[in-house]
Amino acid sequence: MTQPVIIGSERSEVGLPAGMDVLRRGGTALDAVEAAMRRCEDNLTDHYVGTGGLPNAQGVVELDASVMTGSDRRFGAVGALRGFPNPISVARAVMERLPQHCLLVGEGAALFARENGFEGAELLTEESRAMWREQLLTAAEAVEGENTPAVDGDHRYRRAALELVRRMAPHEGPWGTINIVALDAHGEMCVGVSTSGYPFKYPGRVGDSAVPGAGNWCDLRGGGAACTGRGELSLRGGTARTVVDLLALGKEPADACRVALEEAAGLPDEYRSELRALALTPDGRHGGAAGQEGSVYAVMTGASTEPELRPRTLV
Ligand code: GLY
Numbered sequence: 001m002t003q004p005v006i007i008g009s010e011r012s013e014v015g016l017p018a019g020m021d022v023l024r025r026g027g028t029a030l031d032a033v034e035a036a037m038r039r040c041e042d043n044l045t046d047h048y049v050g051t052g053g054l055p056n057a058q059g060v061v062e063l064d065a066s067v068m069t070g071s072d073r074r075f076g077a078v079g080a081l082r083g084f085p086n087p088i089s090v091a092r093a094v095m096e097r098l099p100q101h102c103l104l105v106g107e108g109a110a111l112f113a114r115e116n117g118f119e120g121a122e123l124l125t126e127e128s129r130a131m132w133r134e135q136l137l138t139a140a141e142a143v144e145g146e147n148t149p150a151v152d153g154d155h156r157y158r159r160a161a162l163e164l165v166r167r168m169a170p171h172e173g174p175w176g177t178i179n180i181v182a183l184d185a186h187g188e189m190c191v192g193v194s195t196s197g198y199p200f201k202y203p204g205r206v207g208d209s210a211v212p213g214a215g216n217w218c219d220l221r222g223g224g225a226a227c228t229g230r231g232e233l234s235l236r237g238g239t240a241r242t243v244v245d246l247l248a249l250g251k252e253p254a255d256a257c258r259v260a261l262e263e264a265a266g267l268p269d270e271y272r273s274e275l276r277a278l279a280l281t282p283d284g285r286h287g288g289a290a291g292q293e294g295s296v297y298a299v300m301t302g303a304s305t306e307p308e309l310r311p312r313t314l315v
Contacts, residue, residue, distance in 0.1 A: 002187045005284045006032055007299045009179040009228050009276065011046055013307040015039035019182055020300045029182035029190035030069055030092065037065075037088040037192045040178045044125060048176020051085045052125040053196025055132050056203045061123035063087040064197055064210040066103075067095055070189035070220040070282070077216075079105035079206035083120045084113045088194045091210075093118075105206060135200055177209055179226035181218075181280040189282060191216050191224040191240075198231065207231030213241035220282050222248030225257070229275035229291070237264030243279050253279040254287030254313040261289050261315045276312065288312035 004023035008016050019036030023029070041050025048054065055061045065087035066077035076095025081087050090113045094104055097116060104112050114120070124132075177195035184190075193209040193216045201207075208215030208231030215231060217240035218224040225243035227234040234240065239260045246256035257277035264275055278288035278297045288297040290312040298307040 001185050002183060002282075003284055003302055004183055004185050005280060005286065005299065005301050006036065006180065006182045007278060007280050007286045007297055008036065008181070008307070009177065009226070009278060009297055010295070011043075011176065012036065012040055012178050012180055013298045014043050014046075015178070015180065016298055016300045016307045019180065020302070020304065023182060023184055024302060026185055028186070029184040029188045030067065032182040032184065033067060033180050033190045033192035034088055034092055036180050036182075037178060037194050038086050041086050041088060041194055046176060047128055047131065048196055048199075049178050049194050050087070050196070051121065051123050052128050053123060054128055054199035055124055055196075056201050056205070058203050059124065059129065059132050060203065061128070061196055062201075062203070063123070063195065064207055065091040065192070065194040066210050066212070066216045067092050067190060067192045068212060068216050068218040068224075070218040070224060073219055074099070075102045075212045077103040077210040077212070078109040078113075079103060079210040080204055081106075081109040081113065083110060083123065084118050085121045085123060086118070088192055090116075090118055102212065103210060105210075106204065132200065177215070177228040179228055179278055181224040181226060181278065183280055183282065183284060187220070187282060189218055189220060189224045189280065191218040191226050193226050208234040208239075211235060213238045215240055217241045217244045219244050219248070222246075223253070223279055223281040225277060225279040227275060227277045230271065232271070233264045233267060233269060233275045236267055239264050239275070239277060243277055247279060247281055252287060253281060253285055254289055257287060257289035258313050258315055261291060265291065265315060278312070289315050291315045
């Protein structure tokens with residue numbers, strides 16, 4: 001029997017105990033990840049995931065989520081899903097009930113969720129709506145002040161609109177995607193990722209959380225890894241997959257995360273901001289790395305009474 005372990009990114013602490021309860025009862029890593037992640041998605045004080053997540057530039061919450069299991073590399077994901085509070089469960093349903101597909105987005109993802117009996121809900125809370133409005137007003141003022149007199153009002157208008165979207169996408173964190181990786185008593189692993197994505201993103205933008213190899217990867221030959229932060233960097237870097245490949249070559253988890261993040265950090269990127277990674281191996285070793293000081297991840301084993309925070313290696 002393997003000793004179960006569950007790890008998660010910042011603010012996963014609200015969910016990890018539920019995941020560890022599943023693992024202690026002999027449940028699967030997939031069940032543990034889903035149980036833990038649903039708690040995080042339902043946490044209204046967390047503005048980067050599930051209900052209460054920050055909306056896109058038009059004020060609509062669009063969620064990305066994925067699950068992947070380590071023994072068979074099955075993968076299910078949804079992107080830009082509107083109106084369903086627990087995208088992790090919809091992602092799992094894609095994996096289990098629509099195995100000819102891995103990823104559904106937008107209207108198709110919502111149709112699938114409805115057809116499979118998931119309950120819809122309004123995801124924009126009063127608080128997240130107020131945060132969006134404040135950002136909108138600040139960005140509009142900044143753009144207005146910057147515009148030079150334009151020869152053509154139509155062009156000026158369009159340029160300002162694009163600039164508005166650019167400015168609304170923050171360069172700095174805090175980034176709030178949730179990563180959860182579990183190892184169960186049978187030796188199976190699962191990685192789950194859930195997010196409301198880049199705050200005030202362009203409508204329809206799907207980030208790394210829904211994309212295998214970028215924000216999520218799980219393969220028992222190396223382990224499981226996931227990313228938070230600027231998803232365009234891990235999409236371009238194939239960062240979660242890189243971490244797991246490095247684990248398979250024998251690197252320790254924190255070191256594998258550091259090397260993969262360094263690789264992504266070498267990419268030219270005008271919107272550079274923090275990227276973080278964490279990893280767990282099939283024999284229970286774990287670690288993380290981040291581009292910013294003070295970043296941590298949370299861990300629980302069968303002996304834990306509550307999640308413990310561990311520092312990430314600084315890149
Ligand atoms: N890492 C989350 C995102 O970029 O959407």
